[in-house]
Amino acid sequence: MPLVAPKTITNSRPIFFYRLSIIGLGFKSFIRKKYLWIYLGSSHLMKFAKPRRIRIRCCKRKILFFCYDKQLLHTFLAKIKGYRPPSRYKGKGLIEFKQFKGFVREKKGKRQHQR
Secondary structure (H helix, E strand, O other): OOOOOOHHHHOOOOOEEEEEEEEOOOOEEEEEOOEEEEEOOOOOOEEEEOOOOOEEEEOOOEEEEEEOOHHHHHHHHHHHHOOOOOOOOOOOEEEEHHHHHOOOOOOOOOOOOOO
């Protein structure tokens, strides 16, 4: 008699998980009904309609995304990250977790001349 894997293993799909960190003074995020609201330092809140297949969890300074469809998740993240890309000089903005490991390198500012 051949060994048969349980149905939970054969029918499982990979879940893609991404974490965005919000770095900056006064930047906030929360979920109300079917919308993701983000305040990124502009004069108004930005409202993003949440796709049905994406699960979103908001913590204080982190937004967690879960989805089975990688392409849908990447397009939604690109749309959100386009509003506040990481600043090269201050390191503020929406930063993906894997970028913390050195991808976002801060540039040196102007040095003040000593007299």
